[in-house]
Amino acid sequence: MHPILKLVVQRIALGLLLLWAVSLLIFAGTQALPGDVAQAILGQSATPEALANLREALGLNDPAILRYFRWLGGVLTGDFGVALTNKQDIGQAIAQRLGNTLFLAGAAAVISVPLAIILGLVAARYNGRWPDKLISGVTLSTISLPEFVAAYFVIYLLTQVFPIFQPVAMVFPGMGF
Numbered sequence: 001m002h003p004i005l006k007l008v009v010q011r012i013a014l015g016l017l018l019l020w021a022v023s024l025l026i027f028a029g030t031q032a033l034p035g036d037v038a039q040a041i042l043g044q045s046a047t048p049e050a051l052a053n054l055r056e057a058l059g060l061n062d063p064a065i066l067r068y069f070r071w072l073g074g075v076l077t078g079d080f081g082v083a084l085t086n087k088q089d090i091g092q093a094i095a096q097r098l099g100n101t102l103f104l105a106g107a108a109a110v111i112s113v114p115l116a117i118i119l120g121l122v123a124a125r126y127n128g129r130w131p132d133k134l135i136s137g138v139t140l141s142t143i144s145l146p147e148f149v150a151a152y153f154v155i156y157l158l159t160q161v162f163p164i165f166q167p168v169a170m171v172f173p174g175m176g177f
Contacts, residue, residue, distance in 0.1 A: 015063050023072070024068070027064075027071070031064050036051075036055075036060075036061060037058065037084070038051045038054040038055045038058065038060060039051060041054060042054060078091060079091065080094065086162060092135075096173065119135050121137065122135060123135040123136065155167065
């Protein structure tokens with residue numbers, strides 16, 4: 001097997017293993033929390049019969065390991081379940097937001113990849129001199145800065161200093177760019 005293909009397969013396998021471990025850890029953490037999901041949904045004034053019916057409907061009477069593998073099987077087949085808060089299909093809610101997420105990731109890649117290549121070439125060309133040190137210092141400080149702080153700076157620059165965009169507090173599906 002080619003070394004690059006082997007590396008890609010290893011990284012994908014490690015990523016899937018990490019996803020599984022995180023899902024198991026989150027599930028175990030939610031099971032360890034005090035309280036009862038049925039009680040939280042129905043409230044303190046719920047009757048014991050209503051609680052028993054909801055626990056049966058949600059499958060809360062089954063062992064935790066069985067509930068986990070039922071959930072995992074659903075996720076692997078594309079059934080993410082239904083939100084308990086608004087009874088909306090979770091897979092459909094994810095799909096509605098996936099387009100915006102992919103657009104943002106693509107826009108970030110279009111900007112960051114050429115910028116990284118250019119800055120890397122300049123830093124390599126002037127290795128050890130002031131352009132290299134400036135590029136290294138600026139990139140280190142921007143990498144260390146949390147994304148939400150950098151986002152506030154970008155929003156301020158593009159809406160106040162250089163008013164290219166309008167500051168929008170809420171974005172709805174179907175809105176223009």
